[in-house]
Amino acid sequence: xxxxxxxxxxxxxxxxxxxxxxxxxxxxxxxxxxxxxxxxxxxxxxxxxxxxxxxxxxxxxxxxxxxxxxxxxxxxxxxxxxxxxxxxxxxxxxxxxxxxxxxxxxxxxxxxxxxxxxxxxxxxxxxxxxxxxxxxxxxxxxxxxxxxxxxxxxxxxxxxxxxxxxxxxxxxxxxxxxxxxxxxxxxxxxxxxxxxxxxxxxxxxxxxxxxxxxxxxxxxxxxxxxxxxxxxxxxxxxxxxxxxxxxxxxxxxxxxxxxxxxxxxxxxxxxxxxxxxxxxxxxxxxxxxxxxxxxxxxxxxxxxxx
Amino acid sequence: xxxxxxxxxxxxxxxxxxxxxxxxxxxxxxxxxxxxxxxxxxxxxxxxxxxxxxxxxxxxxxxxxxxxxxxxxxxxxxxxxxxxxxxxxxxxxxxxxxxxxxxxxxxxxxxxxxxxxxxxxxxxxxxxxxxxxxxxxxxxxxxxxxxxxxxxxxxxxxxxxxxxxxxxxxxxxxxxxxxxxxxxxxxxxxxxxxxxxxxxxxxxxxxxxxxxxxxxxxxxxxxxxxxxxxxxxxxxxxxxxxxxxxxxxxxxxxxxxxxxxxxxxxxxxxxxxxxxxxxxxxxxxxxxxxxxxxxxxxxxxxxxxxxxxxxxxxxxxxxxxxxxxxxxxxxxxxxxxxxxxxxxxxxxxxxxxxxxxxxxxxxxxxxxxxxxxxxxxxxxxxxxxxxxxxxxxxxxxxxxxxxxxxxxxxxxxxxxxxxxxxxxxxxxxxxxxxxxxxxxxxxxxxxxxxxxxxxxxxxxxxxxxxxxxxxxxxxxxxxxxxxxxxxxxxxxxxxxxxxxxxxxxxxxxxxxxxxxxxxxxxxxxxxxxxxxxxxxxxxxxxxxxxxxxxxxxxxxxx
Numbered sequence: 028x029x030x031x032x033x034x035x036x037x038x039x040x041x042x043x044x045x046x047x048x049x050x051x052x053x054x055x056x057x058x059x060x061x062x063x064x065x066x067x068x069x070x071x072x073x074x075x076x077x078x079x080x081x082x083x084x085x086x087x088x089x090x091x092x093x094x095x096x097x098x099x100x101x102x103x104x105x106x107x108x109x110x111x112x113x114x115x116x117x118x119x120x121x122x123x124x125x126x127x128x129x130x131x132x133x134x135x136x137x138x139x140x141x142x143x144x145x146x147x148x149x150x151x152x153x154x155x156x157x158x159x160x161x162x163x164x165x166x167x168x169x170x171x172x173x174x175x176x177x178x179x180x181x182x183x184x185x186x187x188x189x190x191x192x193x194x195x196x197x198x199x200x201x202x203x204x205x206x207x208x209x210x211x212x213x214x215x216x217x218x219x220x221x222x223x224x225x226x227x228x229x230x231x232x233x234x235x236x237x238x239x240x241x242x243x244x245x246x247x248x249x250x251x252x253x254x255x256x257x258x259x260x261x262x263x264x265x266x267x268x269x270x271x272x273x274x275x276x277x278x279x280x281x282x283x284x285x286x287x288x289x290x291x292x293x294x295x296x297x298x299x300x301x302x303x304x305x306x307x308x309x310x311x312x313x314x315x316x317x318x319x320x321x322x323x324x325x326x327x328x329x330x331x332x333x
Numbered sequence: 334x335x336x337x338x339x340x341x342x343x344x345x346x347x348x349x350x351x352x353x354x355x356x357x358x359x360x361x362x363x364x365x366x367x368x369x370x371x372x373x374x375x376x377x378x379x380x381x382x383x384x385x386x387x388x389x390x391x392x393x394x395x396x397x398x399x400x401x402x403x404x405x406x407x408x409x410x411x412x413x414x415x416x417x418x419x420x421x422x423x424x425x426x427x428x429x430x431x432x433x434x435x436x437x438x439x440x441x442x443x444x445x446x447x448x449x450x451x452x453x454x455x456x457x458x459x460x461x462x463x464x465x466x467x468x469x470x471x472x473x474x475x476x477x478x479x480x481x482x483x484x485x486x487x488x489x490x491x492x493x494x495x496x497x498x499x500x501x502x503x504x505x506x507x508x509x510x511x512x513x514x515x516x517x518x519x520x521x522x523x524x525x526x527x528x529x530x531x532x533x534x535x536x537x538x539x540x541x542x543x544x545x546x547x548x549x550x551x552x553x554x555x556x557x558x559x560x561x562x563x564x565x566x567x568x569x570x571x572x573x574x575x576x577x578x579x580x581x582x583x584x585x586x587x588x589x590x591x592x593x594x595x596x597x598x599x600x601x602x603x604x605x606x607x608x609x610x611x612x613x614x615x616x617x618x619x620x621x622x623x624x625x626x627x628x629x630x631x632x633x634x635x636x637x638x639x640x641x642x643x644x645x646x647x648x649x650x651x652x653x654x655x656x657x658x659x660x661x662x663x664x665x666x667x668x669x670x671x672x673x674x675x676x677x678x679x680x681x682x683x684x685x686x687x688x689x690x691x692x693x694x695x696x697x698x699x700x701x702x703x704x705x706x707x708x709x710x711x712x713x714x715x716x717x718x719x720x721x722x723x724x725x726x727x728x729x730x731x732x733x734x735x736x737x738x739x740x741x742x743x744x745x746x747x748x749x750x751x752x753x754x755x756x757x758x759x760x761x762x763x764x765x766x767x768x769x770x771x772x773x774x775x776x777x778x779x780x781x782x783x784x785x786x787x788x789x790x791x792x793x794x795x796x797x798x799x800x801x802x803x804x805x806x807x808x809x810x811x812x813x814x815x816x817x818x819x820x821x822x823x824x825x826x827x828x829x830x831x832x833x834x835x836x837x838x839x840x841x842x843x844x845x846x847x848x849x850x851x852x853x854x855x856x857x858x859x860x861x862x863x864x865x866x867x868x869x870x871x872x873x874x875x876x877x878x879x880x881x882x883x884x885x886x887x888x889x890x891x
Contacts, residue, residue, distance in 0.1 A: 071471070073467040075450065090837065095869060163632065271573060271574035272573065272575075272844070273851045273855060
């Protein structure tokens with residue numbers, strides 16, 4: 028007991044700095060949880076948040092899962108999300124390993140900055156750019172493919188191609204960020220390991236495989252575990268801005284479906300109950316996924332976040 | 334390494350703290366207006382003066398949207414809360430209009446929903462049909478019947494009468510007027526615009542039927558009407574990436590007797606949804622035919638309403654279905670770049686004779702007054718003021734001050750309240766026509782009509798920038814008169830407050846519709862897929878919604 032107090036007294040600036048973050052979490056993540064009750068009501072805003080609302084049990088959930096295309100939409104979500112997570116780890120991992128072997132630091136930094144840049148552009152703006160550069164008639168990508176003798180591809184208007192356009196554009200936008208994360212982890216590795224390995228005759232490939240890879244595995248596991256929690260978030264902002272009715276069959280995800288059903292429809296009035304029900308469902312799945320991921324990471328890589 | 338991280342953490346923590354402060358301070362910047370903020374007594378002078386001034390002045394609170402600042406410019410030094418409309422209302426009516434908050438137009442509906450949930454209302458505000466119904470059922474609105482009967486001006490009352498009994502009934506609950514409907518103009522339905530210089534270039538006749546239009550559209554797409562030796566022109570624009578309907582194609586579909594997105598009455602006196610009729614199937618088939626012929630942009634499926642503007646303004650389209658004012662935007666830039674370009678407006682051409690043009694909804698929302706508002710009649714006076722200044726400006730000086738002085742686009746965002754008169758633009762322009770016909774002199778035209786008269790003269794004297802106003806004049810005098818006299822307006826007959834099935838299922842049903850339509854036009858699905866769509870639409874709640882709306886419709890019959 029005294030030891031804990033001593034700890035707090037010694038480190039009080041850290042606790043003070045932590046306080047706002049805890050407060051934010053409490054105000055914006057814990058208090059709003061009370062609103063989950065809406066998922067089990069037929070919520071009418073005019074009656075007030077905790078007013079005399081009508082309770083409907085699981086009817087909202089039942090309705091969403093009774094829709095003709097809900098199964099397809101969940102599949103789309105998991106499909107897009109899974110490959111985003113997978114490539115979102117593999118691509119930056121590869122790039123950071125390669126960049127790590129580059130000796131000239133100015134080159135390394137330039138590349139890092141350039142690939143990091145798209146990360147800062149919002150999807151609203153980026154979607155406009157993508158519509159332009161991916162256009163089959165005027166887009167630069169298809170002009171390029173034309174030189175290679177490939178027929179124009181309607182990346183955003185063909186149902187079979189659309190999910191991969193989403194996956195690759197997302198990976199392209201975000202891999203700079205994760206590359207920097209992994210690069211930072213690599214620089215933390217003790218240099219003497221490389222020196223002694225070099226003395227034992229290990230080449231650069233062997234070093235990368237036997238020292239760098241295991242060295243940064245924890246941070247890779249961490250990003251993977253955290254990402255698994257978002258398996259049902261296939262990226263609302265991105266898909267909402269790029270999707271069109273023709274590619275609903277492969278490109279519609281849970282979030283865009285819910286948006287249209289609940290808030291996007293001006294005719295019917297906002298359906299908060301539906302949106303909340305789906306949100307709750309997604310949170311449940313995320314909880315299971317992140318727990319499983321955490322357990323697996325502990326079981327197979329002996330890695331613990333907490 | 335551990336140490337080096339500390340400053341970064343500090344920065345993050347500080348950022349978060351800043352965020353927290355911002356988030357917390359936001360609500361306090363929107364002061365709450367309790368019922369006791371307007372304690373001024375009602376004026377003692379004759380209480381039924383529609384324009385009577387409050388002495389001393391009263392304060393009325395509201396909330397509103399502000400438009401995109403890139404599009405709407407206020408005159409120097411003015412803004413949404415301080416402009417010629419607000420100050421004139423204060424000086425002449427003794428009503429001080431204050432906004433509890435203003436928000437970007439795209440956020441308005443969401444913000445009003447949040448406001449309704451919180452239960453903290455201003456004195457009056459604009460809301461949707463769904464919100465109106467919700468507020469009314471919860472007993473939160475003031476009964477305006479007495480205030481309307483006593484205070485509404487003649488212009489206001491005639492606008493309501495022209496809008497029709499259905500509109501008034503939609504704002505009425507148990508015989509009491511609970512909101513002021515925002516009346517839609519009957520002039521906004523699509524008409525047919527054809528590029529006549531292209532007709533001449535290809536040696537084609539002006540169209541007389543829809544078949545002519547289809548043939549011309551194909552010719553425009555394939556025979557290089559702009560003569561630049563590049564195959565870069567299309568027939569008609571269609572926007573396929575939309576949740577709000579194929580706006581650019583509506584006129585084409587109307588011409589074939591299809592009225593998508595709205596409810597029309599069938600022979601049995603029931604309302605049917607226009608998007609699931611045989612005529613719509615046929616119209617989609619013809620659009621598919623145009624798509625296959627290259628007359629529709631092959632990339633239309635990813636283009637929304639505004640993305641279609643780009644090729645439109647650069648003159649890639651020879652046939653455009655749009656309202657009388659599309660000459661202002663998007664067509665005027667075409668003429669700016671090419672003074673040979675000319676568009677001619679026609680009424681919608683059906684298989685034989687003219688077709689009806691669809692009017693989205695006779696009302697686009699409601700102004701409602703909070704139940705315990707001390708001066709509900711002040712809102713009626715604001716509407717009286719709007720109608721007088723906007724449509725019946727008494728003299729030129731007044732017109733210059735209220736309409737011409739402010740940048741035109743900012744008028745709608747300056748006045749605290751607005752609505753339309755169903756036929757006012759046409760009536761005003763017909764006065765200008767009477768002057769051209771020599772029946773009256775220029776001085777006798779009311780100010781708004783006079784403006785139009787002068788613009789047409791300017792264009793005739795070679796001012797290319799006035800082309801758009803001359804076309805507005807022509808479209809109204811030649812096409813709109815045909816539409817009005819021939820009763821060629823097809824209004825949405827559904828003014829029911831959204832029922833349970835509608836509220837729950839409409840978002841899903843609309844998405845099904847848009848998916849089916851754009852897939853059929855683009856050839857992703859065969860035309861037979863339309864029947865599958867109709868079956869699925871009905872099963873997924875369409876039948877329920879139809880029943881709901883017809884139950885309401887039966888109660889509206891005398």
